[in-house]
Amino acid sequence: MAIxxxxxxxxxxxxxxxxxxxxxxxxxxxxxxxxxRKNFSKVYLPRYICGSMLRPLDKLNISYQFYPIDWKLxxxxxxxxxxxxxxxxxxxxxxxKDDFVNELSKNVPNLIVDxxxxxxxxxxxGVETFYSPRKFFGVPDGAYLYSNNLIFDPMGKDRSIDRxxxxxxxxxxxxxxxxxxxxxxxxxxxxxxxxxxxxxxxxLLMNIDYRGVAARRAENYLILENALSSLNLLSLKPGRHQIxxxxxxxxxxxxxxxxxxxxxIFVARYWEGVMERTEENSIESKFTNSLxxxxxxxxxxxxxxxxxxxxIIKIC
Numbered sequence: 001m002a003i004x005x006x007x008x009x010x011x012x013x014x015x016x017x018x019x020x021x022x023x024x025x026x027x028x029x030x031x032x033x034x035x036x037r038k039n040f041s042k043v044y045l046p047r048y049i050c051g052s053m054l055r056p057l058d059k060l061n062i063s064y065q066f067y068p069i070d071w072k073l074x075x076x077x078x079x080x081x082x083x084x085x086x087x088x089x090x091x092x093x094x095x096x097k098d099d100f101v102n103e104l105s106k107n108v109p110n111l112i113v114d115x116x117x118x119x120x121x122x123x124x125x126g127v128e129t130f131y132s133p134r135k136f137f138g139v140p141d142g143a144y145l146y147s148n149n150l151i152f153d154p155m156g157k158d159r160s161i162d163r164x165x166x167x168x169x170x171x172x173x174x175x176x177x178x179x180x181x182x183x184x185x186x187x188x189x190x191x192x193x194x195x196x197x198x199x200x201x202x203x204l205l206m207n208i209d210y211r212g213v214a215a216r217r218a219e220n221y222l223i224l225e226n227a228l229s230s231l232n233l234l235s236l237k238p239g240r241h242q243i244x245x246x247x248x249x250x251x252x253x254x255x256x257x258x259x260x261x262x263x264x265i266f267v268a269r270y271w272e273g274v275m276e277r278t279e280e281n282s283i284e285s286k287f288t289n290s291l292x293x294x295x296x297x298x299x300x301x302x303x304x305x306x307x308x309x310x311x312i313i314k315i316c
Contacts, residue, residue, distance in 0.1 A: 011207040017120070018131060021144035023197035025158040026189050027116050030130035030145040032056035033194065034112055037147065038128075040087040043112075046075065048284040049091060051273035052190050053114070066277055069284065073236065074100055079108055086110060092118035094248045094293065098239030120214055120243035133205060135245060136213070136297070138167050141189055142201040158195035163188070175266060213298040214243045220296035221247050223305040231316050234291070246293035250286075251316055257292055263311050267292050 024030050035043070035056055043057060047066040057064045068076045073093040082088060087110040092101050095118040105111055105124035115121050116132035123129040123146040131144040140163035163185050169178030221238070224247040229235070233250040260267055274288045294308055 011203050013203070013206050014208075016202070016205050017208075017210045018144040018146075021123075021131070021146050022150060022152045023202060024143040024145055025141050025192055025195045025197055025201075027114075027130055027132035027143045028052050028056055028190070029192065029194040030143045031112070031114075032059070033145060033150075033152075034128045034130070034147055035060055035062060035087075037150065038087065038110070039085075040110065041085045042083070043087045043089060044077065044082070045089045046091055046284075047278045047282075048073075048093075048271075048274055048287055049089075050271045053089075055190065068278075068282065071234070071283060072100075073097060082108065082110070084109070087112055089114055091116075092121055094236070094246055095119070095121070095242055095244040096236045096238045096248070098242045102239075117245045118242070119245070120210075121239075137205070137208060139201050139204045140164055140167060140185060141192075142197050142205065152196075155193070156195050158192070158198040158201075160198040160200050216298040216300075217243050217245075217296055220300060220302075220305050223302060224249075224294055224296060224308065227305075227309045228312060231312070244296060247296050249292045249294050249312070250290055251292065251312070253316055254290060256312065256315055259315050260292065260308075260311060263307075265295075265308055265311060267294060 022030075022033075024033070031053060040062060042063045042065065044065050044067055045053065046069050048069055049066075054064070070076055073096070075090065077088075079088070088108055089112045090097075090101055090104055091114045092098065098118065098121050101113055101121070102124060105113070105127045111127055113123070113127055113129040115123075115129055116135055119131055119133060119136040126148050127146075128148070129146045133139055133142050133144070140160045141158065166178045166182035166185055169181050221244045228247075228249060231249075231251060233252060234248055236248060238244050257267055257269070269288065270291070270293065271288065274284050278284045296305070
């Protein structure tokens with residue numbers, strides 16, 4: 001390591017939250033490694049899922065089938081019919097389904113846990129589990145993978161230096177001005193080959209105050225839950241020690257998403273592709289069209305949560 005010369009970014013070098021996991025460049029590539037290792041004949045996935053998760057299955061020519069979910073975001077599925085060479089993917093939706101995932105882990109063989117929305121959830125021993133840290137932190141890429149007895153042979157280290165335009169642009173300009181750069185980065189990540197996590201993404205993930213982040217998210221979630229639960233058609237509670245990604249709010253009235261955005265409260269939609277594989281009156285369609293993932297992350301204080309609450313109460 002060089003001594004002296006010009007300065008680099010001032011980043012702490014603390015321990016990563018998932019320091020014992022395999023470090024990769026994207027969550028989909030972590031999923032692909034699981035599929036390559038296990039040689040499944042078929043994979044079951046929820047209909048309410050990001051379309052990028054289908055790419056590894058199509059790439060490897062693995063058969064897959066969608067299953068529906070209920071209002072608790074839990075599978076409607078006959079697990080007794082699951083064959084030995086078939087896998088079942090469960091999503092820890094919004095960082096709220098630890099208790100259910102943990103119970104499944106005890107009883108369902110060949111379970112694959114998608115913790116992209118639940119960064120702080122611990123993996124269950126022997127259960128294939130992966131994470132996508134950019135859903136929780138300002139990093140350009142990266143993923144963590146826990147896979148039983150995996151000896152990872154790196155296929156080269158990724159480089160992230162050209163993926164910072166949206167992260168820096170949001171600081172220098174505004175979220176709106178950098179949004180196209182964000183979309184460009186997301187599109188690039190969909191097509192990355194499997195690589196080890198880049199040095200800079202790893203350093204950024206060593207720089208985070210994980211305890212402070214978790215505390216802030218938990219507090220913000222509770223503020224929204226206490227104020228909005230009576231208006232929320234969903235009744236979901238995080239596990240005892242779980243740290244949510246967002247507060248999923250399902251209003252009775254339509255049009256809330258657009259009105260929040262008009263007020264400068266930016267909320268995502270999960271996921272457009274769902275409408276192509278489900279009926280118009282299904283639960284998944286309802287979630288895609290109407291569920292509002294309200295931000296609760298570490299950037300925001302009580303005053304920000306109160307702005308969200310006041311805006312929603314005026315509208316609803």
